[in-house]
Amino acid sequence: MHTGCSAKERFMTPEQVARINRELAGLTPAHIIHKVFEATRPEKPIIASSFGPNSAALLHHVLSRYPDTEVVLADYGAIPRENWEYASELSEVLGFVLRLFEPEKPLSKKERWILENGSAKERLAITGPRKLEAMLAALAECKASVVFYGVRWPQNRGWEAMEPLMMHPRGFVCAYPLWEKTHAEIASHLDANGLPKHPAGLPGDRPDTFPLHPMGAR
Secondary structure, eight states: OOOOOOTTTOSSOHHHHHHHHHHHTTOOHHHHHHHHHHHHTTSOOEEEOOOOTTHHHHHHHHHTTOTTOOEEEEOOSOOOHHHHHHHHHHHHHHTOOEEEEOOSSOOOHHHHHHHHHSOHHHHHHHHHHHHHHHHHHHHHHHTOSEEEOOOOGGGOTTOTTOOSEEEOTTSOEEEOTTTTOOHHHHHHHHHHTTOOOOTTOOOOSOOOOOTTGGGGTO
């Protein structure tokens, strides 16, 4: 079981995160990514993706500049089939090898039933801890303390204090290069760079929930 980084092990303190966020205000995704790589040397951040509709834009922004960045998927046991198909397509288009990390225990029959039939709160109670466990394993294996995500502010309007970098309670840093991008801007980036779209299309600017992230935002 991976428990995250202790305060002593952290390469970046909350104060440093706050300072870097001030420097990142108003910058493009490319500049945010560059700043994060500069701030984390000699360590390398990783990209985490469940291969939803924003993933191609994030992967392209990072890998076109830092092609040897590790790409990981924290599989909590219920990744949609369309996301697996998209992951396979993007790995061929962008030339990365996906690394898969899973919780130690598989989903039980009861948990699978809840994921298919339960309320959003009940599903979150299962997927949140499982996704976090897999992510901590990925960070430990890759010797990383910073992870890039494709989440955007318009999808998380409840996060009043969302910023480009956020310190997770377990000690790692979540970086959101696309945090201020709109649905239309994501679509434009995909079109301009000839990137495939998710089989389900692009997300609208609607509130969504992402199990791992709210733990780092409150």
